[in-house]
Amino acid sequence: DAGITQSPRHKVTETGTPVTLRCHQTENHRYMYWYRQDPGHGLRLIHYSYGVKDTDKGEVSDGYSVSRSKTEDFLLTLESATSSQTSVYFCAISESKRTGSQETQYFGPGTRLLVL
Amino acid sequence: EDKVVQSPLSLVVHEGDTVTLNCSYEVTNFRSLLWYKQEKKAPTFLFMLTSSGIEKKSGRLSSILDKKELFSILNITATQTGDSAIYLCAVRNQGAQKLVFGQGTRLTINP
Known part of the structure; x- marks a missing residue:
């Protein structure tokens, strides 16, 4: 467990409104990432x-x-x-303590966002 | 532009079968290739490969990298229904802190 939380976990919003997603980590990692995941595209940074x-x-x-x-x-x-930003958003950190490098990324639980 | 292509995109097999998932890549100054398993939630780390020909193994899962032919395979033997997931491949180049992911392979194991 890399100590990553995301909030909110689910959100429905309307086109044109501002939205902020939060990623929180507890282990002082230097590198943090935001990805979106859509069918057929894998994870995109x-x-x-x-x-x-x-x-x-x-x-x-x-x-x-x-x-x-x-x-x-x-x-x-x-x-x-x-509406094109409807997606699942994942936060990730690079975990250096276990592997000694920043090469392995660990992911948060994800936020499912629906833009109507 | 760095690129990762996985095949097949989808695979359905019976419990007990052996499967091989493929990942080919084009990346400048390759550093490492990573495999992840994604069930219903976040991707979870499986393997990181940096050297050709050295197999990484964890239980029924194993993976190997071929840096000359620019690909990696992930093998799963004696598959179980719990192996059903999306398997993601990603590569990283030298000096970069970013991963480039393939589209994923959706593996379904039927009882």
């Missing part, structure tokens, strides 16, 4: 963070922003949600 206030874009970052003001929290914001 949205944004990731390599430290407090240090973030970078992934392959599907349009329409999303992130913030990391504390080591333990990584927030994903949809400024104006669209």
Whole structure:
């Protein structure tokens, strides 16, 4: 258990409304990631963070922003949600204690978002 | 652009069968390949492979990497209904902290 929680776990919202998803970790890991998972696409990286206030874009970052003001929290914001952002969102961390590297990622339980 | 392709996309077998899942990749400066199992919730880590020809094994699951031909296989012997899941393959290149995932293989084991 990598100590990752996500909130909310389920959310229904309307097109055009802002949405913020939270990822919280308890083990002081440096790297945190946000993915979305859609049928036929596997997991696609949205944004990731390599430290407090240090973030970078992934392959599907349009329409999303992130913030990391504390080591333990990584927030994903949809400024104006669209139906194409209906998806399952997973947060992940790179776990360095067990493997000695940042290569293995461990995932949170996911947030299921429906944009109507 | 880094790319990972898994095959087959879907597979249905009977309990007790042996299955082989495939993962091919194109990545600049390859560093590692990872396999995950995803049941109804989050993906869970299975294996990380970095060297060619060295088999990683855990119970009935095993995996091997071929860096020359740019692919990996995941074998599951004596399958059980609990092996039903989506199996995800991902690769990482040198110097990057990101993983690139394939589409996944949905494996269904029928009793």
